[in-house]
Amino acid sequence: MAKLDVVVLGEPILRQKAHKVLDFDGKLHQLLDDMLETMLDEPGVGLAAPQVDVGQRVILVRLPDDAASVEEYGEQAGVLYEVINPEIVKTSKEMVDGVEGCLSIPGFAGRVERHVGVSVRGQDRHGKPIRIKAQDWLARVFQHEIDHVNGVLYIDRAGEVWQITEQPPEVAEPQGRIETVAVSPGEK
Numbered sequence: 001m002a003k004l005d006v007v008v009l010g011e012p013i014l015r016q017k018a019h020k021v022l023d024f025d026g027k028l029h030q031l032l033d034d035m036l037e038t039m040l041d042e043p044g045v046g047l048a049a050p051q052v053d054v055g056q057r058v059i060l061v062r063l064p065d066d067a068a069s070v071e072e073y074g075e076q077a078g079v080l081y082e083v084i085n086p087e088i089v090k091t092s093k094e095m096v097d098g099v100e101g102c103l104s105i106p107g108f109a110g111r112v113e114r115h116v117g118v119s120v121r122g123q124d125r126h127g128k129p130i131r132i133k134a135q136d137w138l139a140r141v142f143q144h145e146i147d148h149v150n151g152v153l154y155i156d157r158a159g160e161v162w163q164i165t166e167q168p169p170e171v172a173e174p175q176g177r178i179e180t181v182a183v184s185p186g187e188k
Contacts, residue, residue, distance in 0.1 A: 047145070
């Protein structure tokens with residue numbers, strides 16, 4: 001496995017719709033393994049292939065598995081979801097606001113309204129069809145990552161975006177002093 005470079009806002013690939021994966025071969029398996037190492041090293045809870053400069057419809061999702069996360073997320077904590085050619089096939093009517101960040105937009109966070117629950121269809125690393133029902137934070141992460149393979153960033157959906165000016169490196173969620181940054185639709 002190898003750690004890959006994460007591309008940041010301004011790179012054209014982040015705004016392009018990714019291509020469907022047709023070959024479920026060793027090259028794809030290597031990409032998945034490298035993406036996992038990258039996601040865990042950053043650290044993140046999700047990663048899409050366009051974020052590592054690969055224009056394919058590939059996402060990884062993994063909620064933390066520390067003791068507090070296991071208590072909060074139960075059996076979903078630490079489960080690795082590798083989804084090839086993901087698509088959301090069903091959404092809950094209920095929506096909820098939440099704070100999101102992105103490895104490709106470092107130093108910023110935003111408030112985004114997402115569906116509380118989603119059903120995701122795709123394929124595993126061998127091409128076998130899979131379906132995942134996700135709720136709450138897991139559903140949010142899937143929506144965020146599937147947006148990436150469609151060329152959409154959370155800032156496109158955010159009602160509010162702010163810069164994080166102080167954040168200890170060991171803290172995964174935005175904390176510390178923040179400044180609200182007004183972002184007009186043309187600047188996203």
